[in-house]
Amino acid sequence: MSENPDQGADVDADPDVDTEIDADAEADIGTANTMQARSSESRIKLWAVLKAERLLITGLLALVFFLSFVVIGELFVPNFESTLRTDEMINYMFSTMISAIITGTTLVVTISQLVISQENGPLGEQRERMSNTMDFREYTEEMIGSPSPADPSAFLRETVSLTERRAKLLRASIADNDDEQLKAEVDEYTESLIGNAEEVRDQLEGASFGSFGVLNAALNYNYGIKIFHLERIANDHADSLTDENMGHLDDLKSSLSMFGPAREHVKTLYFEWALIDLSQLILYVSVPALLVSGTMLGFYSGLSFPNTTFGINDSILIVGAAFTVTLLPFFLLISYILRVATVAKRTLAIGPLILRESAR
Template identity: 30%
Template sequence: MDSTQSEPAGEPPDTNMERRSALRNRLLEWVKVDGDRLFLTIGISVGVFVLILVLNSIGAVAFTNDNSVTRMASGMIAGTFSLVTLVVSVNQLILSQEFSPASEHRNRFSGVMEFRRDLEEQTGVSTAPVEPTRVVEVLAEAIGDRASELSDSVANSTDEEFRQQVTQYAKSVEDSTKWIDEAFDQSDVEAFDALSVAVEYADGWQIHVARRLRNDASELTDETAATFDELIDTIRLFSTAQEHLKTVYLQRELAKFSQLTIYCGIPAVLSSISIALLYGDIGGATISTRFLPYVTSLLVTIVLVPLVLLAVFILRTATVTRRTSTVGPLLLQRPSNEKSVQVTINDTD
């Protein structure tokens, strides 16, 4: 019998590591952006409740010291009131953006209508769609068409290197627009998905590479130059749509956060008061020690719900704002290779 043993069949270690890394990245992306904020809040709150019970069962925490619990309850009351006050201030900031005189409102409305007319002109649709997902889809399709036209316009170019670079660039742009179509090819696509997909699109980098290829070309026909300009204008319109969707989303998201915090803030304050009253008797807690850990853990969890809401909502709004903080071709996430025409750059920080 041969003494050497064959390697077990299966995937290479590098493939397993890449799969685990991809799974971890998808999980982080779901927590930061894609996951439902209410579902995430409920899940974290349930986890906090279970964690407190586990810590109590192993003796790490206890609910028998009346003075410690009442001091904690007093701090919770003060903290909850401070959080609610902060949320009210945020809500006032949102409302201040909504109140505007007639002249300012007319300017904002005119800007939106001008954007819709530009969208109709660039994409060839008779009437610009009103659904955010359809706006992104229509623009992505137009960008893909412009990229295909750009590739065709350099097919007879005598500059081999320039033709290869433009063809590679056009194919990369087309692939990125196909990715958008695949992302929307679902029955449960919601309005936020439009912004989530638009944020991931490397529009600034595509504009940068297109301008570099156009400006550095040794020879450029009028047809190719015009196609470059049309592609850049369409991608720029996509950037405008991205910014508009982000502004509308942030206003609605922060308003929803304020509303939910008020809903949860009142039970949180009442729970804090209940904890203080629960241990307010001279002889100790007013309920049996058998049920005391469960009741106290539940009340503490309810008190922490507004804080969890703050964390999950601000995490998503901050992530979206960070990813769209630049205007135009400006790459802050990582060093760029100016000689490369690779445009499929996504950053999930």
């Protein structure tokens, strides 16, 4: 069988393809300074799943559920009030919730034990963890020229500041280069990096670990795409770059690469912190939820609520409120897992791997 010689041709042999690739590579060197600006998702969604306080989201979920329960029962279900007054319906609703609360609480305690078990281990493992931590801190001290801060927000702030300083050194070293395209790309690249670094550093200022502020600021610094563009500039302009230029490129790449494991470490600590908080809060709200369920099972059938409030029968309001209280552990679980899962999805890859379509 004869082979078509064109089938093995390199795509680089086509000048039109070259032009298109170069144009795409040079586009969007500068990226937005916040995760929200880089995302195609709505501001309200990002606020709800990431930025808002988890207890506030829990309260909003409970409020929406209660109002929906009341509206559906009052407007869309005939004889709903009389159905709620039967012992069968109350027994079915709240006996089921008692089982669900006990099962869910047990499951959450198990998750908490798994998180805590990550911190337990024999002496050898603990010594290795300590050794790795100190090695990274010593490496950081060499790069920033001062002792590594102990506070997570201050540590990330120093790391970001280091990338900003090295970006300025790179821009200054390229200023005398004869390659105008190289200078234009480096100017755009460093301007974007410095602007992003300044905004993230301001967000980290005063942020305390335990709140989402530290991790949120770290997520706003898109170091991965910065490493990619830096590698592309070094590859595309290898003939124009001097040894001094390459040294500054490598220094900046090293500082950006250091931010990756630092952010992942802070993210891991935050996940453990958040899951332990979730376990404690669910244990706290499970007691009143069980109390309300038991009260409805034991006493509701003997009570009479002939009155209305705002035109709505009191039976619907009382059962709706009690049922909402029994669901508080579940609403807490939703609010916390939404944030943890969203952050985990956005940080699946470490380094210059872009998984989201909107960022490519």
